[in-house]
Amino acid sequence: MNAGERHWWQTRWFVVLAALIACVPLIWPDIPPIVDLPGHMGRYRVQLDRGAHAWLADWYKFEWSLIGNLGVDLLIEPLAPIIGLEPAVKLIVMAIPALTVAGLLWIAREVQGRIPATALFALPLAYGYPFQFGFVNFALSMGLALCLFALWLRMARLGRLRLRAIVFVPLSCLLWVVHTFGWGVLGVLAFSAEMIRQHDLRKDRQSGHWVASWFRAGLGCVPLALPMVLMVAWRSGADVTGQTADFFYWRTKIMWVLMALRDRWLWFDVASVAVIYLVLFKAVRDPRITYSRHLGLSALFMLVVFILLPRIVFGSAYADMRLAPFMLAIAVIAIRPKPGQSFRHASVLAAVGFAFFVVRIVAGTISFVQFDRDYDEELAALNHVPVGARLVSFVGHNCHNDWRMSRLEHLPAIALERRLAYTDDQWSMAGGQLMTVRYTQAGGYSHDPTQIVTPVRCRGEWWRPVNYAIARLPRDAFDYVWLIRPPKWDARFAPGLVPVWRSPTSASVLFRIDHSVPAPVASDEELGIPHYVVEFMRRRRERLIASGAIGR
Structure with missing residues (x-):
């Protein structure tokens, strides 16, 4: 194969295909059967009611405000009047795994030059436990954060640093509005990548001091900092409630990394996570394989954040759990051959990774069809x-x-x-x-x-x-x-x-x-x-x- 020739899994059509495949489990159900989503849909109905039914105002108080948790709430505003609330929610939720898959592959492409065969093993994590739990604003923000991080890397690679600083000021604010967590993760990823870039630049100038790299990386990430002002304004409001608690629950944190693909069948889900850990372990043991410094440091930073995060942040539970699948995904796409080496039987490895992704998608489709059947049986009561x-x-x-x-x-x-x-x-x-x-x-x-x-x-x-x-x-x-x-x-x-x-x-x-x-x-x-x-x-x-x- 010529040096410029790409394998099938490194082409744009494959990225598009993988993103479309990621939508398959959500095609059949009328309502995506993820735990919290129906509760959010009730809120959307009150939001869209605009006071048309007075009794809703007697029961619920709905008031617009600028908070870091508005992703789907804002998107249904233009979509629901056109296609209806339930189709609008379904369309938005279907976009989440597609964005996540596309973002992971794009990041791998920007950092590695080409998508490594091992990156395909990270794709099932688009349906990780946080998504199954129905944290839709969070999941949407994470899919967008991955895509924005890829854009951040691309603009740095092309030398468009001034333009990047300009465009990421509004982009970071929009991401914060979707969900604060996504903005925070983008900041962690961007800082780690910028630190490696600055270190390499300083090294080329015969000065590779890490302290200077940290300082310059912080300056490079200033365009992402404006949402801090929004955060202070949000959390200092008179009506804001919610505590931050439950730090360092080690047993629970270990469970989260084992439950990263939790859905329906314990043995199948745990075995699937074991496959991902096997890939990570193999990368450590094989002398021909290494980790990208950019993404390896990003995964390490995410691990530190995962350890430090409490279970409850601002009253929102499972804060640390939400990070686990994405931490694993970044670690997987960080794997690459050492310079001058290549993955042995790369096409076979990519085929196995793609098969792993497809098997998880098929299983997820079956699971969602069965959950949808449960929904239909119970919702028959609403006719009365x-x-x-x-x-x-x-x-x-x-x-x-x-x-x-x-x-x-x-x-x-x-x-x-x-x-x-x-x-x-x-x-x-x-x-x-x-x-x-x-x-x-x-x-x-x-x-x-x-x-x-x-x-x-x-x-x-x-x-x-x-x-x-x-x-x-x-x-x-x-x-x-x-x-x-x-x-x-x-x-x-x-x-x-x-x-x-x-x-x-x-x-x-x-x-x-x-x-x-x-x-x-x-x-x-x-x-x-x-x-x-x-x-x-x-x-x-x-x-x-x-x-x-x-x-x-």
């Missing part, structure tokens, strides 16, 4: 929910963390999205997002996580035992009760709940509340939770509300 109904929902869960999440935790929000009904699964944290819950009549049944119920009380969780949740709900505040695949419960604690729909395939049922029937009289102990625990949780909840850790 009147527009504007006051609906409280209880979604079955258990006290242990099953590998296959049900993806039903925020499905009640589709009642808000499709039927303009009140649902109790919305998040309520001022400053963290644009909408908060104001339906005080619902009391402790007003917002997430009150929709989660379990067979018994789970230690360390806010979830209620199912019997307690049903018996204690404020009946005057609601018209309907929707049980979605609940654990086994006792009907004697549900007088006056009249079934209007039952699932033919699960234990799900929709009740209409007969307000003429009084609520049951039962002790806390009968309902599965000791009275002292109720009091302890009440006091703890009030303390967390006062500290801003959770919304009221």
